[in-house]
Each structure stands twice: as structure tokens, then as C-alpha cells.
Amino acid sequence: MCSETAAAAVRRPPQWKEFFLMAWFIVRVALVPTLLVAVPFTVLVVFTLNILLVEFGAADMSGAGTGLGAVTQIGPLVTVLIVAGAGATALCADLGARTIREEIDAMRVLGIDPIHRLVVPRVLASTVVAFLLNGLVVVIGLVGGFFFSVYIQNVTPGAYVASLTLLTGLPEVIISMVKATLFGLVAGLVACYRGLTVRGGPKSVGDAVNETVVYSFIALFAINVVVTAIGVKFGTGS
Template structure:
């Protein structure tokens, strides 16, 4: 960097000339190497994601590992997801009813509850819990295996870590997110129903009848697509962060934190894109 003379060693990544017998480790100015790090990380993530997606369709599938991971993610995610879904929907119903009661339209409170729970709250709460509990645990497990060089040992024995470890974890996160989203939506709607009927004195029949007023089968399909993409993305991020740990135990904690943060960022991006596409296709 200018007169400081700071340099960083960058390993050969295809930039060195082929056939060059000299050491491919080059001294590159820090100011040139630093901007390449995030770009390289993005490329490595998509390369690993492509390998995992391709390996999903190659037999054999590690069914035992898939079942173990699915049960683990469900065990750590089920109760928090259900506990979060009820207050989210109840708050939405309460705020909506305060507004519509001013216009004498309390009978339509079920409409807003169904729209919020199916389109947003169900998938949203699911990915928060799956990313915060399930994906972070997967990242920590893979990170510990990586620094103990277990993945390298598997490669030496002729076992593909992607096929044996990563594919089952990504599939487990995807399946659990899809199933958990449906359960969270039903739980939230049930909690919203009891709150609206017993605390805000909304007619039970009117609440149930208005739930399908503007929320239909298409909204349920879009919600399931969201949950599937959320779980798939969280699983891919956890696998990449866990297998890219290189600096010892301290880096595992950093990878876990990055897994949660990146999953939440992708959550908002995917939610925005899928919601917009679903709204346009519904017209």
C-alpha cells in the first residue's frame, strides 16, 4: 500500500502461466488482493452450491444421514418456531382489528390474518428459526470436522464429502423448512382466531369465512415455494461457511455468525423477489 510496502501471498488460482516451473506463490500488493477476496468467496459459494445441487440427483443418497439431520433440525427448530408464530400473528390481527373496527368491518379480520400468516409470517418465522438454530448448528458441526481435517480424510478414503455430508444436510434443511412453514402457518392462524374471537369479540363464523376472501390456493403455493427456497439457501450457506473454515476453532464461531447474518440477508432478497413474482403471476 503505497510507501508502506505491505504485501500478501496469494496462491495460484489460474492467473499464473501454465507450464511455469517457478513457484506460483506471488507477492501481490495488498490493495490489489483485498478487493478480490469477496469476489472469490462468492464464486466459491456458487461453485459449491452447484456441486451440491448436482450431487442431489446422483445415487446413492445417504438416507441415514438425511434422516438424522432432519430430526435434529426439527428438534431444535419446532418449539421456537411455534412459540414465535403465535405472537407474530396475534400482533398482526390485533393491529388490523383496531383499524377495521373503526370502519365497522370487524367481520373481515380473518382476511388480514390469513393473508399475513400464509404469505409472510409462516415462511418468515420458519427461516428465522431454521437459520438461527438449525443452519448455525450445521455450520458448527462442519466447521469442527473441517479443522480436524475429517473432510480431507474422507477424500483420501475415496468418499465424497459433498455426497456423504453436504447433500443430506441441505436436503434436510429444505424439507424441514417446508414442513415447518405449514405447521407455523396453521398454529399462527389458530392463535389469531382465539385472540380475535375471545379477546376482541369477533364473530367466529365471520372470521373463518373471511379467511379465504383474498387468500387462495395460489398464495399457499407461493408460501411453500418461499419456505423451500429459504431452507435450501440456509442449508447451502451453512455448508459453505462450515467447509471454508481454515484458521482454527476461533474461525468456527465467526463462520456460525456469518451463516446467520447471510441467511437473514438472503431471506429478505428471496422474499422480495418471490413475493413480486407471485403477485404478478396471480393477476
């Protein structure tokens, strides 16, 4: 299905209407959970980090730690949780319901390729939304870290802002965005594959949704480890 999706992605005409509908659908499903997960993650990481920095007498370096944590870990990890737990499951349930109602078979009988008509827009929408969600989570992490550090743990605002780019630069941002893009791509592919391969009644759709979460988590955390290792190696080599 991956090769068929890649081939169908460049086939004309592009399904722009379906793409925008699915992108908005994923945003509606994932936006609120993203906000609810990103803030506690940020507070936890910043609180723990600032305690360590105060012990070492380096509280003014909290901005550097927050920037590194938000860009390289908080953003991608929250994106993993939301894309796999909310976005991919919604896509799988949608396609699974269509499959058991035999809509997919009817499309094939009419000569309509379901990969081109349904899968490609959903995979692209998942990829783009994951990319944008990662940027949103990073911004929430940096802003939330600022308010928490300055107003709760009495870090100097100027020192926090000045140290933000000490450990985090363009390479870290690029790696973070690459992770998020791959997360969205893989989660979309897994969701569409399980949705199209449902066999049976409504119970099989629920089983497919559960399997989508598990498979997506496994694949996305593996991607996170591999891309992080490549990024560290590249950074060390440069």
C-alpha cells in the same frame, strides 16, 4: 459448491440415513423456537389488524386479514428467522467442527466425497424441514388468530371462518410454500459452504456461524422480496 451439490444429489446411493438424522436434528433445534416466535408474531399482527378493522366497521373481516397475513408473511418470515438463526447455524457448527478436526480431509483421502456424503443430506433436510415449518407456522397463525379474535376482541366465530378464504387461496399457499422451500435450500447451502471453508481453530467456527446468520438473512429476505413481487405480478396478471 452449488453445482457440485446438484450433481451429487442424483448420485447413487442416496444417503437416507444421514438425511433423516439431519432432518430430526434440525427439527429438535428449530421446533421450540418456531412455537415461541410464531405465537407473538400472530398476536401482534392480528391485534393490529383487528384494531384497524374495528375503526372501519369491518371487524367481521378479521379472518380474511389473518389468513392473508399468516399465509403470505408470518409463515415465511418466521421460517426465515428460525431456519437461518437456528437450523443453519447448527449445520454450520457441525461441519465447521468436522473441518477443523480434519475429518473432511480424511474423508477425501479415503475417496469419500464430502459433498455427496454430508452436504446433500443436510441441504435436503434443511429444505424439507423449512417446508414443513412453514405449514406449522401458518396453522398456528390461523388457529391463534381465531382464538385471539373471537375470545379477546369479540369477533363472531362464523364470520371469522367464513372470511378466511376471501383473500387467500391456492396461489397464495403455493407462493408461501415456494418461499419456505427456497429459504431452506439457500440456508442449507450457505451453512454447508461456510462450515466446509472454515480455516483455523475453534474461533473460526464461531466466526463462520455468525457469518452464516448474516449471509442467510440477507439471501432469504432478498428471496422473500423477489418471490413476493413475482407472486403479486402473477396474481395481477391472472
